Structure formats: C-alpha cells, structure tokens
Amino acid sequence: MLDSPEVGAARPRGKRRQSAKMSALLLDVSNQLARANNLNDALRIMRDIATTTIGTERGSVFLNDPSTNELYSRISGRFAREIRLLNSIGVAGTVFATGIGAIIPDAYSDDRFNPNIDQQTGFKTRSIICAPLRTMKGEVIGVAQLLNKIVGTFDEADLVLLEAIISQASVSLESFRTIENIERTRQQELDFLAVVSEISSELKLGPLLQKIMSAITRMLDADRSTLFINDEKTNELYTEVGQGLGATSIRLPNHLGIAGAVFTSGQSVNIPHAYADLRFNPSFDRKTGFFTRSILCVPVTNKVGKVIGVTQVLNKRGGTFSADDEARLKAFTSQISIGLENAKLFDDVQNIKNYNESILESMTNGVITLNEDGKIVTCNAAGRRIFKAPAEAIIDKTAETFFVEENSWLVEKIKAVEDSSASDVFMDAQLTVEGERLSVNVTVMPLKSGADKKLGSLVMVEDISNEKRMKSTMSRYMDPALADQLLASGAEFLGGQSVEATILFSD
Structure with a gap:
C-alpha cells in the first residue's frame, strides 16, 4: 500500500526537524x-x-x-x-x-x-x-x-x-x-627552582638533608624518602636523618641492598613491588613498623660524574612511580649534588676547626691569634689564665689596647714580625698582669695562607715564673749549674735516684 502524498512529505520534514534539533543541541554544547x-x-x-x-x-x-x-x-x-x-x-x-x-x-x-x-x-x-x-x-x-x-x-x-x-x-x-x-608543568618547574634555591643556601649537612628529603617527598607525592651519602673511610652508605625514622641513624655497606646496587652500578632502579625483589631487605620494615610497597632509587653524582650517594623514595601515593617521576628525581639530584658537596666540605672544615680549638684549649701555654687588622681573634684557656681576663675582655681588642703600659713592648715585637714575616722568640721576658710581674718566654710568628697571603699573627706565651722562683731558691743552697740540671730533669729526679756506689775505706 502506497503512502499518501501528505505522509511522504512529512518524513523529510521530520528528519529536518530532528537534524535541526541535533544542530541546536551541539551548538549549545559548544556555547556552554x-x-x-x-x-x-x-x-x-x-x-x-x-x-x-x-x-x-x-x-x-x-x-x-x-x-x-x-x-x-x-x-x-x-x-x-x-x-x-x-x-x-x-x-x-x-x-x-x-x-x-x-x-x-x-x-x-x-x-x-x-x-x-x-x-x-x-x-x-x-x-x-x-x-x-x-x-x-x-x-x-x-x-x-x-x-x-x-x-x-x-x-x-x-x-x-x-x-x-x-x-x-x-x-x-x-x-x-x-x-x-x-x-x-610550569608550576612544577617553579616549585623545583624554589626548592633548589632554598637548598643551595643551606650549608649545614643535617638541616640540608632534612630539607632535601621533605622536598623530594612532596615533589613526588610519596610517603617517605631518604638520602644516603657514601662514607669513603668505611665504605658505608649513611644518613643521620630519615623521614619516619626519628633520631635513628642508618649505616649499611655501600654494595648491599637496593641502595647499594644503585650506588655501585650508577643506574636508577624503579621497583613497583618491593617484596617481589630479592634485593629488598624487609628487616627495616620489621624494625620501623613501616610497610614498603614501591621504591624509586637514583644515584647522586657530583660535577665530575662520581657517585657520592643515592636517593631512595618509598610508596608513591595512588600507584607506582612513573618514568616522569624518575626523570624529575634525576634532575633534582643533579642540582642538589653541588649543595651536598658544599655541606660536606663545610662539615669537614667545622670538624677541623673544632679539633684545632680542642688542641688550643688543652695547651698549657697561652696562645693568642690576631687577624690582619691587628685585632685579637682567639685566646685559649691558658692565655686567659695567664692574663687573668675573661674572653670578652680579650677578643676583638687590638694589640695596642690590650698590651699596654709595661707590656707595650710586645706590640712593637708583633709589628716587627709582621714586617719581616719571620718568627721571633723572646726568652725570660717580663709581663705585668694586675701588678704582678711574670717571667715568660714569648714566641711571635706570622700566620699565612697556602697562597702565602698574610692572615695575621700568633703570640705564644709560656709562663716560667714558678720555675724561675724555684731555681732562685735552690741556687742559694747549691751550685746554680746543678740547680739547672735538677729543674731540667723534672720532678722524678728531685725525688732522688737509686744507683750503685763503691766506697773506699782507708786507715
């Protein structure tokens, strides 16, 4: 049966209306x-x-x-x-x-x-x-x-x-x-630059490690991170601080475990399932109560390409570590390696400084150092005892304001040594401290850098007042030469010696 002309004409009109409705809908989608x-x-x-x-x-x-x-x-x-x-x-x-x-x-x-x-x-x-x-x-x-x-x-x-x-x-x-x-990406780069700038300004190793680990954990959206540094003396990887470790210090051989494998090979490791990897040591989890799921570990190299440590990040939130995470961590560690070496150098210099200060404090002779401007920089315990003055009364004083009146001769000797750049020794000299005359041996020497640049002067004072008084007393009762011999031999000689002797008796 054939459709009527009216029905046949209605079909195209229906399709046109449907098409127009769809066009209006799609236009509305674009507009919104x-x-x-x-x-x-x-x-x-x-x-x-x-x-x-x-x-x-x-x-x-x-x-x-x-x-x-x-x-x-x-x-x-x-x-x-x-x-x-x-x-x-x-x-x-x-x-x-x-x-x-x-x-x-x-x-x-x-x-x-x-x-x-x-x-x-x-x-x-x-x-x-x-x-x-x-x-x-x-x-x-x-x-x-x-x-x-x-x-x-x-x-x-x-x-x-x-x-x-x-x-x-x-x-x-x-x-x-x-x-x-x-x-x-832009925000990540800005955050990256801000973190690198903040870390570069830190010289102390402990705070620097803490800042680095906090930055890495935040940057990669992970649970924890640890930065291990190689100790060349013991061949160990160590860290003094670690997120979630409290005050625990970790040391491990630099060839064992995942961190050791990365350190020795210099290659990054991305492990989606830690317990499925034979290199993973679960004892740390048992010790800390932490459960390690995924690990990203990359080497830290210095400017000459030497591996100086490794960075280990644990448990990416919401999944596993991606190739992008690995690339970002590598870029970050390459930037912080200079800061790490500077911090280690600063730490070594600080240790040497503390060591030298300990030696100075333990010396029985007074040691005073002056900078190139003639100001007193340090004075050890023996020096404070000899001059009967606290540190604040000595430090930052010039030689002219500290060595005054009867002691002013020492200022002239210091200037002479500075001009000649040669050490000088003054035996049995006289210093006056709070009205008391002291007999001293004084050594003045110039301080120079490795490049032979003048750094200042050093004055060493040996108080010989007691020895001189004892010699004077002993010389009253024996030959002065024997008194010198006794004093030079020390306290043991003064207590007497046991020797074999032969006695000849004659009528």
Whole structure:
C-alpha cells in the first residue's frame, strides 16, 4: 500500500526537524563549553548536558591518565575530590580499551560491573550507557558514562546522542587538558627552582638533608624518602636523618641492598613491588613498623660524574612511580649534588676547626691569634689564665689596647714580625698582669695562607715564673749549674735516684 502524498512529505520534514534539533543541541554544547574556565568546569558542563538531554539520574566523564594507566573523574562541590580506576577493568575500562560504546540494561547481570562502588556510595545502579571520548584524530582519551535512565531504558538512539555530545565536546576537553598539563608543568618547574634555591643556601649537612628529603617527598607525592651519602673511610652508605625514622641513624655497606646496587652500578632502579625483589631487605620494615610497597632509587653524582650517594623514595601515593617521576628525581639530584658537596666540605672544615680549638684549649701555654687588622681573634684557656681576663675582655681588642703600659713592648715585637714575616722568640721576658710581674718566654710568628697571603699573627706565651722562683731558691743552697740540671730533669729526679756506689775505706 502506497503512502499518501501528505505522509511522504512529512518524513523529510521530520528528519529536518530532528537534524535541526541535533544542530541546536551541539551548538549549545559548544556555547556552554566556551564559558568554561578550566578542565573541571568543562567536565561538569559536559556531564550536565548529557544527563539532562538523555534524562539520567547520574553521569560521569572519565579522562585517561597515561602516566598511571588510570581513568579519573573529578567531583566538584564543597568537598571536591578525584575518582580513579584502572583503565582496563570495569565497564568504563572495557569501553576505553575497545573504543566501542556499551549499553547495559541490567548492571548487576553484567560481569564487567563492580557492585562495590554501589556499596560504598549507597547508590543503586540499574542500567548503564557508556561511550568512548575521542580526539579529532580518533585517539580514545576517556569515556562518558550515564547511569539509570529516568524514563524507559537505554537504546541505540541514546548511544548515538551521547557520542554526538561528547564528540562535540572533545575539542574543548582536549584543549583544557593540554592547558592544565602546561600549567601543572610550569608550576612544577617553579616549585623545583624554589626548592633548589632554598637548598643551595643551606650549608649545614643535617638541616640540608632534612630539607632535601621533605622536598623530594612532596615533589613526588610519596610517603617517605631518604638520602644516603657514601662514607669513603668505611665504605658505608649513611644518613643521620630519615623521614619516619626519628633520631635513628642508618649505616649499611655501600654494595648491599637496593641502595647499594644503585650506588655501585650508577643506574636508577624503579621497583613497583618491593617484596617481589630479592634485593629488598624487609628487616627495616620489621624494625620501623613501616610497610614498603614501591621504591624509586637514583644515584647522586657530583660535577665530575662520581657517585657520592643515592636517593631512595618509598610508596608513591595512588600507584607506582612513573618514568616522569624518575626523570624529575634525576634532575633534582643533579642540582642538589653541588649543595651536598658544599655541606660536606663545610662539615669537614667545622670538624677541623673544632679539633684545632680542642688542641688550643688543652695547651698549657697561652696562645693568642690576631687577624690582619691587628685585632685579637682567639685566646685559649691558658692565655686567659695567664692574663687573668675573661674572653670578652680579650677578643676583638687590638694589640695596642690590650698590651699596654709595661707590656707595650710586645706590640712593637708583633709589628716587627709582621714586617719581616719571620718568627721571633723572646726568652725570660717580663709581663705585668694586675701588678704582678711574670717571667715568660714569648714566641711571635706570622700566620699565612697556602697562597702565602698574610692572615695575621700568633703570640705564644709560656709562663716560667714558678720555675724561675724555684731555681732562685735552690741556687742559694747549691751550685746554680746543678740547680739547672735538677729543674731540667723534672720532678722524678728531685725525688732522688737509686744507683750503685763503691766506697773506699782507708786507715
């Protein structure tokens, strides 16, 4: 039976109206997305258009994260959060992997559906429609998923409509995602430079290690990190501080374990499952109560390429360490190696300084050092005892203001040594301290750097007053030469000696 002319004419008009309606919808999609300020806005607008147009209870738009092989969706609102799931499981993962849309009239009868999500959220999923999100080049970059059609059930027309909406939105979504990635990279670079600048200004090794570990943990979004430095004297990797270790100091042979393997080979190691690697030592976990899941360990090299330590980062939050994480950690360690060597050098210099100061404090002779401007820089305990003055009454005084009146001859001797750059010794000289005359042996010598640059002067004072008084007393009762011999022989000689003697008796 043939259609009437009126019916035949109505069909093209119906198709034109449907086409016009679709064009208006797609234009509305473009207009609303044009008002979006960022990726979050674009995802929300696309979700709202799809759920309203098709008439569903809920909807989500998932984008793929190639660095973690996860699909993620962002939920805006007062408690904004991000949902992530593997891009190879579930309904969304299957659609992403195959690139083919899916209509599921009964969710609980489909093996791909995960009911745990309903149990966690309290929502009841009845039906699902899911379509792939493609770029203009045809690459699948995510999926759009709608739940529970309000009127009727999902059909092919709904799938076609959903694919048309997300196809129209894909250009804007890809643009916003690119902008977000650029902004994230830019922010990471700014944070990177800020951290490197902060670390470069720290010279003390302990605080420097703490700053480095905090920066690495924050930068890679990990649970913990530790920086081990090689001790060339003991062939051990050590760290004085470690996140989560309290005051525990760790030392281990520099060829054992994962850290030792990285140190000896100079190659990075990225381990997604620590307990599956035979090099991993679980005793540290048992000792600290920490559970290690994943490990990223890279060598720390100095400017000449020598490995001076390793950086070890534990437990990437939300997954495993990526190649991007490894590249960022390598770049960071290459920048901090100079700071580490400077801090180690400063630490060594400080140890030498403390060692020298300990020697000076233990000496029985007074030692005073003056800088090139003639100001007193140091005075040891013996010097303070001889001159009967506290440190604050000596330090920062010039030679002219400290050695005054009867002691001013010492100023002239210091200037003479500075001019000649040759040491001079003054035996049995006289100094007056608080009205008491002291007999002293004085040595004045110039201080020079390795490049023969003048640094100042050193004055060593030996108080011989007691020895001189004892010699004077003994000389009253014996030959002065014998008195000198007794004093030179020390206290043991004064106590007497046992020797064999022969006595001749004669009539």
